[in-house]
Amino acid sequence: MPQTLIIGAGITGAALAYQLSRRGEAATLLSTHAEGGLASAASFGWLNASYYLNHPHYRLRHEGLAAHRRLQDQLPGLPTTWQGCLWYEATGDAQEETATDLTALGYKVDRLTRAQVAERLPSLGPVPDTALFFPEEGVSDPALLARALIAASGAEVMRATVQSLTEEAGRLTGVLTDLGPVPATRVILATGTGTPALLQSFGYTLPMLKRPGLMIRTNPLPPICPVVLATPDQEVRQDAQGHLIAPASAGHQSDHAEVLGAFPVVVNATLQRLRALFPGQEIHFAHQAMAMRPVPGDGLPVVGQGSIEGLWLAVMHSGATLAPVVAECLAEEITGGPESQLLKDFRPERF
Secondary structure (H helix, E strand, O other), X not given: OOOEEEEOOOHHHHHHHHHHHHOOOOEEEEEOOOOOOXXXXXXXXXXXXXXXXXXXXXXXXXXXXXXXXXXHHHOOOOOEXXXXXXXXXXXXXXXXXXXXXXXXXXXXXXXXXXXXXXXXXXOOOOOOOEEEEEOOOEEEXXXXXXXXXXXXXXXXXXXXXXXXXXXXOXXXXXXXXXXXXXXXOEEEEOOHHHHHHHHHHHOOOOOEEOOEEEEEEEEEOOOOOOOEEEOOOOEEEXXXXXXXXXXXXXXXXXXXXXXXXXXXXXXXXXXXXXXXXXXXXXXXXXXXXXXXXXXXXXXXXXXXEOOOEOEEEEEOOOHHHHXXXXXXXXXXXXXXXXXXXXXXXXXXXXX
């Protein structure tokens, strides 16, 4: 019987399996989908702390960047790079306010002039008068990273769909799947938007926002975007094969849309924005990935012990940035360590 069962094989479940293995705790991953998950496979993959909702959230995200670097030290060859972000989603006084706020928090911020932006991105069409550069930021492919962490953890992966959690005398005893019961002494839900349904039988309501995400990949192009680029109209990055990767919404991280428009319309609008950013390039649609983003009701992570003994939760957006540090902290708690101060503002009992 597995002692620890992790439900979900995206970046969060994978990072938990890896961190538990480093502490001598074997875990079994159970997932409907292949390793890498759905939301992780449809992620933009931008690693940053420049977007945050409050100061505890900033600290967690900033430590998330450090946790990614620790993973790279432990496992060379991970799909993570640190090209930095060139940001002008806000302009004028709002941009300066962002720079001042982040600098006060200790974040590295470089103020760029129009000439400096043009020098860094010579293919950029409309060049802003000013921009900010965040050198600490980077990119990872969460699905590829998840698969690497699962392999490094040595965790068993079971392909099954969880129908319900099982309990006896106030303690979790495992899960019931479409293949039958799977007993366990500890269950961790890294199940994203599927979490509320699993908790309902225990009378626990976890509010989740409806946040569909659509990621567009273009045809391969020459090297034209060496940074994560965040403009008022579009966020975009370029992968090692030359594809532009772009969310089908402006301001992807703070996007509040609950529905996507008609697929051809949304894709065409995204391509038009990319063509405006990089005029003269032959930019065409190549691939799309879509998933519901796991955003809890207040936008903040939900991490810690659940409402019944033996149950743990790890539900968050953005897992791309947060999963490695959340996994470090939660694995330490699960294996008998002290409660993490980084996680104290994100416990499930706040709902």
